[in-house]
Amino acid sequence: MSNETLNSKCPSCGAPSTQPIILEECSRTKSNIIESFDSIISTCITPNKLEEFHNDGIPEDPCMYCEYNKITEIPGSFVKMQQGASINSWLEVHVCPNCKTKYSADPQINATQKLCN
Structure with missing residues (x-):
């Protein structure tokens, strides 16, 4: 989704277009508290892999398949x-x-058009 789409709106009601948001939360950390990296790594079951990912960006995110990783997806309007x-x-x-x-939404000309359902 482009940055221009963030300025587009529904042609019927004017609600802004939104992109999907994926939130991740480790169930091993204290809930309802924004955790620092140090506190997350102290409860991690694979701290060396997480630190390597955090520092180097490679290999794959070890949290992706972790049983303690709670993933919440907010779909947004984009399909x-x-x-x-x-x-x-x-x-x-x-x-x-x-x-x-x-x-x-056409981001090149910043225009929206209602589609038949």
Whole structure:
């Protein structure tokens, strides 16, 4: 999703377009507290792998498959990309969370258009 889409709005109700958000929380840490990296690593079951990932960005995030990693996905309005009018253009398809209108957003010209459901 492009930065321009963040300025687009539902053509029916005017609600802003939103992108998906993925939140991760370790169930081994204290709840309802924003943890520092040091406190997270102190409760981690694979601290060496987590530290390597944190410092080097490689290999894969060890939290991804950890049994203690609680993942919450907030879908946002974005659904998929769709071919635009020309071969080099793409549209972003959204479904408004407020009024359920399906619409396309063209970030190149900052325009939205209601789609048939």
